[in-house]
Amino acid sequence: MKFRNHSFRKRLFAAMLLSSLLPLLICTALMVQITRLRMQNKAREDLAGQSAGLCQSLDILRDAVVHSAARLTDSETAIHALGSGVGSRLQINSLLFDATDSWRNLAVFDLYDSAGVCRYSTRGTVSQNLPTDWGVLYGAAQAGGEPVYYATENPADTASALLLAGVQLRAEDGCTGYLVMRLYAAGFHVLLDGKYVQSDVLVLNKFFRPVYGSQTNLTQALAPRLRETMLRGELPEDGNYVYYIANHPATGLNLVLRQPQMFTARTVWLLYTAGILCVLACICVSALVSLPLSRQIAAPLEKLMGAFDRVQQDKLETQIPVDRQDEFGQLAERFNQMVHALSINRQELITNQQELNQAQIRMLQAQLNPHFLCNTLDTMKWISKINKVPQVAMMATNLADILRFCISADEFVPLYRELEILERYIEIQKIRLSDDFSFRQYIPEELYDCLVPKMILQPIVENAILHGIDGISGSTIEIRAWEEGGSLKITVTDNGHGFPEDMLGQPYRRDEGLAKGHLGLYNVDMILRRNFGESCGLWLSPGDGGVGARVTATLPIRLEEETEC
Amino acid sequence: MRKRILPLLILALLLTGCGSQGARQSLIPEENRLVVYTSHKEEVYQPIIREFEERTGIWVELVTGGSNELLDRLEQEQEAPRADVMFGGGVESLESCRELFEPVRCTDYRRIPASLRDAQDAWVPFSALPVVLIYNTKLVDPAGLTGWEDLTGPKFRGEIAFADPTKSASSFTAVATVLQACGEETALALARNLAGEQLDSSGQVLTQVAGGEKLVGITLEETALQRIAAGDNLALVYPREGTSCVPDGTAVLKNAPHRDNALEFLDFTLSRAVQEMLGSRFYRRSVREDVGDSDTLPGLDRLKLTDYDTLWVSRNRGDILQKWAEAVKEGAA
Numbered sequence: 001m002k003f004r005n006h007s008f009r010k011r012l013f014a015a016m017l018l019s020s021l022l023p024l025l026i027c028t029a030l031m032v033q034i035t036r037l038r039m040q041n042k043a044r045e046d047l048a049g050q051s052a053g054l055c056q057s058l059d060i061l062r063d064a065v066v067h068s069a070a071r072l073t074d075s076e077t078a079i080h081a082l083g084s085g086v087g088s089r090l091q092i093n094s095l096l097f098d099a100t101d102s103w104r105n106l107a108v109f110d111l112y113d114s115a116g117v118c119r120y121s122t123r124g125t126v127s128q129n130l131p132t133d134w135g136v137l138y139g140a141a142q143a144g145g146e147p148v149y150y151a152t153e154n155p156a157d158t159a160s161a162l163l164l165a166g167v168q169l170r171a172e173d174g175c176t177g178y179l180v181m182r183l184y185a186a187g188f189h190v191l192l193d194g195k196y197v198q199s200d201v202l203v204l205n206k207f208f209r210p211v212y213g214s215q216t217n218l219t220q221a222l223a224p225r226l227r228e229t230m231l232r233g234e235l236p237e238d239g240n241y242v243y244y245i246a247n248h249p250a251t252g253l254n255l256v257l258r259q260p261q262m263f264t265a266r267t268v269w270l271l272y273t274a275g276i277l278c279v280l281a282c283i284c285v286s287a288l289v290s291l292p293l294s295r296q297i298a299a300p301l302e303k304l305m306g307a308f309d310r311v312q313q314d315k316l317e318t319q320i321p322v323d324r325q326d327e328f329g330q331l332a333e334r335f336n337q338m339v340h341a342l343s344i345n346r347q348e349l350i351t352n353q354q355e356l357n358q359a360q361i362r363m364l365q366a367q368l369n370p371h372f373l374c375n376t377l378d379t380m381k382w383i384s385k386i387n388k389v390p391q392v393a394m395m396a397t398n399l400a401d402i403l404r405f406c407i408s409a410d411e412f413v414p415l416y417r418e419l420e421i422l423e424r425y426i427e428i429q430k431i432r433l434s435d436d437f438s439f440r441q442y443i444p445e446e447l448y449d450c451l452v453p454k455m456i457l458q459p460i461v462e463n464a465i466l467h468g469i470d471g472i473s474g475s476t477i478e479i480r481a482w483e484e485g486g487s488l489k490i491t492v493t494d495n496g497h498g499f500p501e502d503m504l505g506q507p508y509r510r511d512e513g514l515a516k517g518h519l520g521l522y523n524v525d526m527i528l529r530r531n532f533g534e535s536c537g538l539w540l541s542p543g544d545g546g547v548g549a550r551v552t553a554t555l556p557i558r559l560e561e562e563t564e565c
Numbered sequence: 566m567r568k569r570i571l572p573l574l575i576l577a578l579l580l581t582g583c584g585s586q587g588a589r590q591s592l593i594p595e596e597n598r599l600v601v602y603t604s605h606k607e608e609v610y611q612p613i614i615r616e617f618e619e620r621t622g623i624w625v626e627l628v629t630g631g632s633n634e635l636l637d638r639l640e641q642e643q644e645a646p647r648a649d650v651m652f653g654g655g656v657e658s659l660e661s662c663r664e665l666f667e668p669v670r671c672t673d674y675r676r677i678p679a680s681l682r683d684a685q686d687a688w689v690p691f692s693a694l695p696v697v698l699i700y701n702t703k704l705v706d707p708a709g710l711t712g713w714e715d716l717t718g719p720k721f722r723g724e725i726a727f728a729d730p731t732k733s734a735s736s737f738t739a740v741a742t743v744l745q746a747c748g749e750e751t752a753l754a755l756a757r758n759l760a761g762e763q764l765d766s767s768g769q770v771l772t773q774v775a776g777g778e779k780l781v782g783i784t785l786e787e788t789a790l791q792r793i794a795a796g797d798n799l800a801l802v803y804p805r806e807g808t809s810c811v812p813d814g815t816a817v818l819k820n821a822p823h824r825d826n827a828l829e830f831l832d833f834t835l836s837r838a839v840q841e842m843l844g845s846r847f848y849r850r851s852v853r854e855d856v857g858d859s860d861t862l863p864g865l866d867r868l869k870l871t872d873y874d875t876l877w878v879s880r881n882r883g884d885i886l887q888k889w890a891e892a893v894k895e896g897a898a
Binding site: 131133138139230233 | 593615842
């Protein structure tokens, strides 16, 4: 949720970073682990191969003891000599040398009698006596003819034998003596050297006590540690070496091979460091790539926002330069269009307002002067009455009434008032035209109170008098009103010349009205439409039977009460 | 939340590698194990443990340390003991912790003199260690040194190498021995004759006497004989008033995880083979009646032994030590 609140640029940057980092990280980790496991397995396989070879070498140990012992047991002389303690030294020695011929390069062979006294040896000096209730002789006696292998107590002391292999020599009447093979460090070198490469070898006894190590510190340091891990039931494991442990079943000895890990903790660390450096590079690259890109996105947005601000501050001339064709270009274009439309709209509004203001001013001006005219007309009326000119008096009276009506502040008047003024006008016109036409009105009384805009009937009737019945004697002008579908219909019909063809039917148009000089009709139409909307206005048509002209005014029915509300 | 955790998990899995490789090798079965706490020196326990392993096929796990340290540890582990056997430590020390041990009677107990055994068999003895006097052969006339009494004389004032009995178990045994052989008076006179000087460890006693810094010393027969065999200018005297022959011991713990193996080990330490080796290799005296003292040791019959009351000594340990310390302080003044 929080993520969405950050700016788009930051999100874009984060997304790019993530999408470039994650695969890299996963890839690095995978590669390191796979390589590590692969190399470890390879090292193990390698060590397993080497240990097979080394085990074969250890087989020689067993062969040496078993075969030598067998050959000595076969010789009655040797057995007798050991048992009785009498016999030719030379003869026994040559028997011993014979029996151990193939293995004397490896080890020293000693013959002990049943009391543990060393009688004969392949070495120059005879070895020290051994207890028969302890160590190798005891073990050999217990094993009964099978060889036993004892590790030295101090493997660091390379001058003494590292491994004692003892076997009891048995005659029919029981134990006669022991053959002991002493294996020194040199013997192990002969036995094992060349059988292993790039690794260290440690020979341990059954209980993981050290016997021989290809390096001296192996027996001192590694062997006790191996024994501990063995007791804990774990596999030897450290970051620096790969271990392989093989048991040699024939001797019970354990072979431990170890090889330095190619993939030490340091290597892993190095690889991960390289990975992290790659990640850093990645961050830089993605920053370099995403910053201009996000700028490309953000810049037009900021421009747009600035433009909006300026529009808000009413600067409608604001335009965004469109310098690209992508979505942002289109957006800018639309914005420009929108602002343009807005400014045109506003211009119109201002013009309208100005026109309205002017009209109001004109009206105010128009209201100012007529008072003086009314007064003048009244004066005229009295002067004509004094001078007994009744027609002038009447005309003056009517004109004054009309004028007063015209300059009254009311915009809307009841229909009956309108009709009264219309009658005043007709009276004037009758005097003017020597009573040459008849005027009739058919207005239902319930419509008398309907409100109509002031002075809408007079211009229509004037139009009929001036253009319709001009020069026609005995003409009539009828005025009717009725309600139709919620609207008030008022018709002014004459039996005069009629309208020209092209004016018929059409709602009144401004330019056409002006062109034909029917300013009165135009004005009435305009007043109606402005006041009540486009559904209202004037409708021009021929009179009944195609004679004369008929002007129909349509306007909503409104009563006085409603307007006051 | 799930969406965020999943990639993290995958990453973690990758970084930690893919778990253990392969099955573990077959473990050493519990019935083939034995855990031994030992305060013996390595040259003593090493051949015995090894031979035990070879003979029985039991893997011995060793924990080494000073006897008091190991006994403390055993006390802490009392609820869930890790050790099976406590191998080593003077029987006085073992006696003070006897509630930790399971009374067991070894197979050959009849061959061991009752004076060396515990009545309830909470521990069994391993080897007998008489307290002896040593002197520098080049600086001391052996005629003037025959027993404890000689050490109280002005001749040896300030010339006696003796380890602090609060720190060294063998020194405490020596103090108790003098107390029981000659009585409190001689013992305190001896303490005063130290002139306030006590050494930190029993090993220093031999070094100081051999080096001539002190003329005489009090130590155990075993260590003295070893140093003599190594060629130091030392000779030893068995005090004519009598000495003690307090053994060190072996004990099986209560609730030992490998009790059967522990019993086997106990029997092994008292077997003829081991007991005979004690004399021939370590200058220790066997606790078996049927094992004669080896050529390296003077016959036990040449020694005058006092009746050493282990129980009394271990009960009055605090008192004895306090009196001794006061006397030593007095001597310093």
